[in-house]
Amino acid sequence: MGDTSTNTKQFRWFTIALIAFNTVWGFNNVVNNYAQQGASVITSWIIILAVYFIPYTLMVGQLGSTFQKSGGGVSSWIDATSTRGLAYFAAWTYWVVHVPYLAQKPQNILIAISWAFTGAGTYFSHFSTAIFSILCLIVFLFFMWVASKGITTLGVIATFAGTATFVMSILFIFLAIAAPHLPNVTAATQNLTHVKTYIPNFNFSYFTTLSMLVLAVGGSEKIAPYVNKTKNPSKEFPLGMIVLAILVGVCAIAGSVGMAILFNSKAIPKDLMMNGAYSAFQRLGQYYHIGNALMITYGLTNSIGQIAALIVSIDAPLRILLSGHNDEYVPKSLMKLNKHGVFINGYKMTGILVGILIILPGLGIKNIQQLYNWLLNLNSIVMPLRYLWVFVAFMLLSKHMNKFHSDYMFVKNKTIGWLLGFWCFIFTAFVCVLGMVPKVSFSSDPHGWFLQLGLNIITPIVLIALGFIMPMIARRDKNK
Template structure:
């Protein structure tokens, strides 16, 4: 066996499991159930068929076509389009992590509160400005640690990630079996009535789609495995179909379990922040193990959030700067210390994240409201990076004769372009409507407008900064010349 053939040892089930662990989690079930209730079951089925399956298969073809590309999506864009667009793809990939970094300290604080106090009063009672001040301190500590070159907790993150995955599966098993095993009462009445699962396709419903897209996105992480798969033309699509089935089954069964534990017709306001903890606390009571399940989940979630915070400060920034084109990224931003730390990139990260942590707290009262808003903001901003995946696939199909791939999603370039365009437009549609605040206008008009302005301005400003940097880089080069 030659060296070229040795890496190709993964089968379809290996691909499915690797992808499932990396893209799925209990939070996806809780957050979408909090927004839609039982109708989310049908929403999951639709999003899998219309969006997730073609999305993952497009990623497979892109990964197989550009098997040696190290920059991910930005490298794909560079191959099928221009270096300028490749820069914007890299910038988008990095900058959408800013709201994500602003939210992770919240998750750490909430997990710690449940671990030591075993209740959700921290979210309900603590003023948002105090919580966000603590979040800023936590973030700055991790930013300082990263700037000093301290390890990014990869091993802890792997262990915590696997623990979260196990707890997600355990939640489904225990939640669905609780009524039969423990005699617990099903919280939602008439769960057998089909009418409870049919969405009302109105404007309010469409504003929740971004959370579904946010939940199933990130399949581009799987692309490096395409060329490590044995017979990728056969095994990779089988793996992606298996992934879609596993995610769909987990999402649907998890939503049923949520409906058994929480009344879908009377969803608590703090379900996004506290729902998973309350669920494990109730399951612990059902199975007579007290708060054991709650504590295990709180520890796992805290460790996963800490690892995600540490890694997300450093990794996306290096993707942007390590292969940065001097024509678009100023030398000052690319400057590294003797230890290889992009210090000015860290400073820019610190400024942007600090703004998103503090400014919303000045106009959004209540820690729970702030948590829900920031989570919804992430569902608007994070999927913006997926747009580049679909753009790259569209451009690939316009010049398909120039490239070779061991795996093809569709062989007809016009059909392939159509799939890419559909997913591009669907993602953009979800992000735009996701900007509409989830609080009712009548309940607090000033807060509604404040959230809407932040939801619109945040992605515009974050992406807009990317247009400024090339001008700064060009001016610097002119001064040097």
């Protein structure tokens, strides 16, 4: 018989790097962070990659290699190193942080469709935020209904749209950087060859924007199952992670330079987060004399990708929460399946929470652009909370290192490993808390500033607190 290990471990370092890159990276990471920091974001990218992203991904490598039979789930890592109760809260956090994410997807879908079919992002600008929020709720409920039918053919569409959007992101870099060499085209940002253009102003306002950077580079725990499908994991996986860091760094830096060429770093449009990606492709189309072809292509592929991501994200995180825990922590009623194999009551709970988060802010925030920016910033506060459990798992693994075997070791020293996990944990928590500070001007809109601050503080507290209520309900049901 031949060596079967060579058949099951076919991934090389470059395969791992490409899979991880497609999982972690997206064009909006460039647009959103440039919108907050301008050209100085390039320095921020270098710092965040060195002190956070690289150790984060290598921790994921060791965790995935150690618990290869668990499928790479964060809650299973916690379960193996701690208790089922703590593992439940890890799973709850992974699910509940998707609530703001799901609340913004309908906005992204409507904006992408607007750009693709009207050639501008102003179609909804004359709508009140209340009406726009109702439209978003209708879109969300419709696709939640679609998801409840157990749609399984979405994978191919999602893969196609995701790949097309990814190719468009890479194409942007080449076209944008080459644009100044075209006749009658000059960079919108001056002094791009001066070092001081890229030096951030390290004030309080700067630190409130770091959560968006952490959101951009997070999520590599999704690639953990591939660690032990790699030839020689102890050597090729870390090499793949180093290549991943280089790819992310090059795309982040080159993409930010491209944005600086198209948009003046000293006069960033207020709607750049909402419309920047489409405006960028529209400008490139004008520079290269191909009209709106690039923008329409990006708008269509992005709208399909956003719809697919919405449907998948309604179902997949919920399955992780409800499939992995018994009735000791999750109420039995939430585990009810419909004829399509969907957790229908879990869907209803998702619909209620997302619906509240769609409608409530729309009644107080009076500007659609501010509403979009606020919800995006809320995502940068809430979504990284699930990364905290990766670092908790790594600290626990480091503490009990002698009990576990791993083909790949990022850190062999218990103390150093624990300290690295603690550093990433504290840094993530720090930027999430500072990210709660509203990005609107207090002097120009004090009411809106306090409203956004209140929502930024209350929302993550309520979402996490609900996780404590579920086991109480479950115990009550069990006692009955």
